[in-house]
Amino acid sequence: MLREIMGFHIKLVLVFVASMLMVFSNCAGFYVFAVSEGDAAAAITSAEEKIVICYSAVAEADAAGANVSALLATLGEAGEFLSKAKWSHGRSDFDSAFGFANQSQDKLNGFVVDAEALTETAVKENYWDFSVNVVGSVAGSVAVVCCSFVVWRFFKKRYGGGVGA
Amino acid sequence: MSLEEHRVVFMVVTGVLVLLVASPALSRLLVFPRTEFFTELWILDSNHRAEDYPFNVTRNHSYSVFLGVGNRLGYCAYYLVEVKFRNQTQSAPTSFGPVGDRTPSSLPALFNINAFVEDEGVWELPLTFSFDYGYNETLSRIEFYGLMLNDVALDMRGYAIAWNSTNNEFRGFLFFELWIFDATTYGFQYHERFVSLRLNMTGS
Numbered sequence: 001m002l003r004e005i006m007g008f009h010i011k012l013v014l015v016f017v018a019s020m021l022m023v024f025s026n027c028a029g030f031y032v033f034a035v036s037e038g039d040a041a042a043a044i045t046s047a048e049e050k051i052v053i054c055y056s057a058v059a060e061a062d063a064a065g066a067n068v069s070a071l072l073a074t075l076g077e078a079g080e081f082l083s084k085a086k087w088s089h090g091r092s093d094f095d096s097a098f099g100f101a102n103q104s105q106d107k108l109n110g111f112v113v114d115a116e117a118l119t120e121t122a123v124k125e126n127y128w129d130f131s132v133n134v135v136g137s138v139a140g141s142v143a144v145v146c147c148s149f150v151v152w153r154f155f156k157k158r159y160g161g162g163v164g165a
Numbered sequence: 166m167s168l169e170e171h172r173v174v175f176m177v178v179t180g181v182l183v184l185l186v187a188s189p190a191l192s193r194l195l196v197f198p199r200t201e202f203f204t205e206l207w208i209l210d211s212n213h214r215a216e217d218y219p220f221n222v223t224r225n226h227s228y229s230v231f232l233g234v235g236n237r238l239g240y241c242a243y244y245l246v247e248v249k250f251r252n253q254t255q256s257a258p259t260s261f262g263p264v265g266d267r268t269p270s271s272l273p274a275l276f277n278i279n280a281f282v283e284d285e286g287v288w289e290l291p292l293t294f295s296f297d298y299g300y301n302e303t304l305s306r307i308e309f310y311g312l313m314l315n316d317v318a319l320d321m322r323g324y325a326i327a328w329n330s331t332n333n334e335f336r337g338f339l340f341f342e343l344w345i346f347d348a349t350t351y352g353f354q355y356h357e358r359f360v361s362l363r364l365n366m367t368g369s
Binding site: 056083087 | 168175178179182183186187188189190191193194240241243276277278279280281282283284286288317319320346348351
């Protein structure tokens, strides 16, 4: 009888521990406990640095002629989180500041790679665009002039000084 | 009919053909170069017009405006809009006078808004704000508690407006300073422009 009661209690404790573990493992990504002012400030600084790096990458893509609207929207969202992180830090809510700064950084995961890919594509497109539209049309114009000259010479040889009746 | 008589026609046809074939290249080469590089900053009322700005403000009543930035700098820009509030006696920013001499307000920003705008692009943000304040009868002034800006509660304790007997109003200014990221100094610099809303705080 005593053994059965003890077994029941052990089971109860095990169920409680297991459920607590499940709850905390699910919430681990969302709860940050007692973040210090320094940690929050460091998170904000690294979020700022990441934004500047991403901005440089997107500026390069823009200069190359890529369509950067989607990237700018993402950067804007990251900037919004950064603003909120600074605002939270200003009102001494370091947990929120830390959380917002991390969310800002998370938004920009893989951003530089995407921006570089866009830059590369834009550079290639610019190269083809230049080849076809500028080099192609200049070469075409030269070809038209040369052809006209040849045709004119042909007519001159064939008809000499006069044409028709 | 002499072949020489057709020379002009032949040359004109050749010329037209050359122009046609060269037009893609010419369209790139004959573009008038941009000579002015600048940023536009504007504030519009809730109807997207510049005519019905909020003026008489009631406590905890929401007002809407649109804040916009147009980038004509020739490159993708990283802007920072500093939201500030001042009364008539406090430091005001400047946006006139020689370039380089224009200064921001020395007041601290209540909130910062980051904006990334591509070249020739426009960024616009709808802003909804409401003030929480009370009237201090002893000092005859309005004392602020907070500003709600797009669901962000900003602390305004310490801000106050004295009665302006000339205009019969409690005059305050909600203004937005534009700052720009400078890659060489790796920091933000005042971009020498701001927009402001003149407000009269009325009894609740």
